[in-house]
Amino acid sequence: MKDDQSGRTQDGNTAEVFAPAKINMTLHVTGRRDDGYHMLDSLVMFADIGDRITVTRADALSLDLTGPMAEGTPPGDDNLVLRAARMMGVDAHITLEKTLPIAAGIGGGSSDAAATLRALSELTGKPIPRDILPLGADAPVCCAAPSGAARMSGVGEQVVPMPDLPELHAVLVNPNIPVMTTEVFKRLAKRDNAPMPDPIPSGTDAATLIEWLKKQRNDLQDAAISCEPVIEQVFSTLEVTPGCMLTRMSGSGGTCFGIYADAETAASAAGRLQESHPGWWVAVTCLNAD
Numbered sequence: 554m555k556d557d558q559s560g561r562t563q564d565g566n567t568a569e570v571f572a573p574a575k576i577n578m579t580l581h582v583t584g585r586r587d588d589g590y591h592m593l594d595s596l597v598m599f600a601d602i603g604d605r606i607t608v609t610r611a612d613a614l615s616l617d618l619t620g621p622m623a624e625g626t627p628p629g630d631d632n633l634v635l636r637a638a639r640m641m642g643v644d645a646h647i648t649l650e651k652t653l654p655i656a657a658g659i660g661g662g663s664s665d666a667a668a669t670l671r672a673l674s675e676l677t678g679k680p681i682p683r684d685i686l687p688l689g690a691d692a693p694v695c696c697a698a699p700s701g702a703a704r705m706s707g708v709g710e711q712v713v714p715m716p717d718l719p720e721l722h723a724v725l726v727n728p729n730i731p732v733m734t735t736e737v738f739k740r741l742a743k744r745d746n747a748p749m750p751d752p753i754p755s756g757t758d759a760a761t762l763i764e765w766l767k768k769q770r771n772d773l774q775d776a777a778i779s780c781e782p783v784i785e786q787v788f789s790t791l792e793v794t795p796g797c798m799l800t801r802m803s804g805s806g807g808t809c810f811g812i813y814a815d816a817e818t819a820a821s822a823a824g825r826l827q828e829s830h831p832g833w834w835v836a837v838t839c840l841n842a843d
């Protein structure tokens with residue numbers, strides 16, 4: 554998601570920043586540090602759907618939640634949007650339009666926090682702090698979202714832009730059951746898996762990238778399924794949609810995605826999925842769109 558497409562506006566008192574869904578196209582767990590955090594190697598892309606943050610200058614810090622997913626979003630001090638504002642040391646009235654499901658493996662909270670940092674920086678001219686990892690392991694990669702896709706490693710603090718990847722047409726499916734990231738990591742059977750091969754292919758077309766992605770993994774999938782077996786049903790339902798070229802889970806789940814050759818095929822698959830499973834959250838999206 555490039556900056557000029559972020560929907561950011563500024564009139565002196567207000568700034569608005571789009572907080573895209575983060576999709577882990579791959580997620581290799583390569584080790585564990587002494588503090589319990591896991592070493593990751595992940596190719597991350599951003600969707601053209603997400604939440605929206607609007608910040609307005611004010612004498613005190615406050616948060617309004619709107620949007621279809623507002624109800625499940627923590628309204629208090631522990632909301633990552635408020636934590637990001639406190640980290641910036643800026644008082645503002647913040648509106649979070651919540652569209653993404655919560656605890657879904659698509660980085661909603663981290664993306665909201667990163668968008669808040671960018672909006673407040675835009676509003677005040679203050680720089681974004683260098684160490685934003687305390688806002689979550691996904692916060693650094695989400696802060697880099699305007700540059701597009703990235704390879705994330707370390708425990709999430711190392712982010713290398715991947716500027717030359719094609720866009721991909723996807724359907725995201727979440728069974729509307731929150732999955733706790735800590736619990737998924739706890740249930741991992743193997744923690745010392747191979748990283749992605751080097752280099753990640755760039756400058757290729759979508760079909761070549763998809764073939765490469767098929768050989769990569771999300772090492773959290775089995776552990777997430779053991780937490781919430783319905784994820785297996787999400788996979789089997791996605792896999793049989795016409796034109797589905799690849800399925801994977803994002804992050805610690807439970808959102809899974811299918812990749813399709815074009816927007817029409819993806820939209821048709823999404824229609825079928827929503828019809829057969831009205832209780833699931835289904836969204837068509839373009840990943841890594843210009």
Ligand SMILES: C[C@@](CO)(OP(=O)(O)O)[C@H](O)COP(=O)(O)OP(=O)(O)OC[C@H]1O[C@@H](n2ccc(N)nc2=O)[C@H](O)[C@@H]1O
Pocket residue numbers: 577580589590591592593595657658659660661663688689690691692707708709734735738803804805806
């Ligand atoms: C797994 C990933 C992959 O992108 O995505 P999500 O499923 O959250 O979207 C992230 O690493 C999650 O990032 P985030 O949700 O910001 O994580 P944090 O709040 O920092 O950590 C939540 C918990 O996950 C575990 N954790 C997280 C990151 C990491 N590198 N090693 C870990 O072991 C720890 O148990 C930690 O207490």
Ligand SMILES: Nc1ncnc2c1ncn2[C@@H]1O[C@H](COP(=O)(O)OP(=O)(O)O)[C@@H](O)[C@H]1O
Pocket residue numbers: 626627631632633634649654655656657658659660661662663665666732734804805806
């Ligand atoms: N702005 C926010 N949006 C979503 N979740 C938030 C937010 N602020 C704090 N949280 C908390 O963060 C946890 C992880 O949510 P989220 O970031 O949506 O999922 P994930 O880490 O799976 O990508 C939730 O349990 C939620 O209570």
